[in-house]
Amino acid sequence: MRRHFAALAIALLCACNPAPPPKSTPAPSAPARPRPTRTPLVLTIKGKGSANRPVHLIQQVHNRIDYDLLASSYESKGPQGAARAVFQDARVTFRDVRGSRVSATAPQAVVDQTSNTVTLLGGVHATTSSGMTLTCRQLVYMRATGTLRGSGDVVVTDPKGFRAMGSTFDSDLSLTHMRMR
Incomplete structure (x- = not known):
């Protein structure tokens, strides 16, 4: 019985040992792999019409037609929402809210x-x-402001025969509030 009591006392004393447990060696970590970055999917879309x-x-804004474009063909490149489309033989009608x-x-x-x-x-x-009537080499419609900017040999003629010429102009869609240079 004394042996059992002595063994129990030794076991209890060993359990109360304040020594820290032995350090385990960490498992070797896997080499860091670069994370793939998400790049937008670039779409190329081509189309061809007929006569x-x-x-x-x-293009509509709040159930109102902003512009209406007809063309013989087109090619669009870019991610969704940030594409750039090129149309050939284009006819465009721009419309303002008035x-x-x-x-x-x-x-x-x-x-x-x-x-x-x-x-x-x-x-x-x-x-x-x-x-x-208006003629120029390049015409830019800025959708955010609903305005036009023309450049290159600009000529504007009204129905009464008034004629204005310049190198560039900025105007609203009615061509009534125009600044020509």
């Missing part, structure tokens, strides 16, 4: 979602709903 069924794009319209034709039109613009290139011919 009877051209490519047709309508009902003014500008109908323009150009060999090429570029719709850029990042800058929120529609740019007509290569010689632009336009007519307003009030009968004014």
Whole structure:
């Protein structure tokens, strides 16, 4: 019995040992792998219309048509929401909230979602709903402000015969509030 009592006393004393447990060696960590970064999926979309069924794009803002674009073909590149589309043989009708319209034709039109613009290139011919005509080399419609900026051999003529010429202009869609330089 004494042996059992002595063994129990030794076991209790060993259990109360204040020495820290032996340190275990950490498992070797796996080499750090670079995390893949998400890059936006770049889409390329091409389309071709016909004489009877051209490519047709309508841009609406709050159930109102902002612009209406017809073209013979297009190519769009970029991620969703930030694409840039190039249209060939373009006819665009821009409309403002007051009902003014500008109908323009150009060999090429570029719709850029990042800058929120529609740019007509290569010689632009336009007519307003009030009968004014406009010619220039390049015409930019800024959707955020609903304004036009033209550049290159700008000529504006009103129905009464008034004619203005310059190198650039900024205007509203009705071409009534214009600044030409």
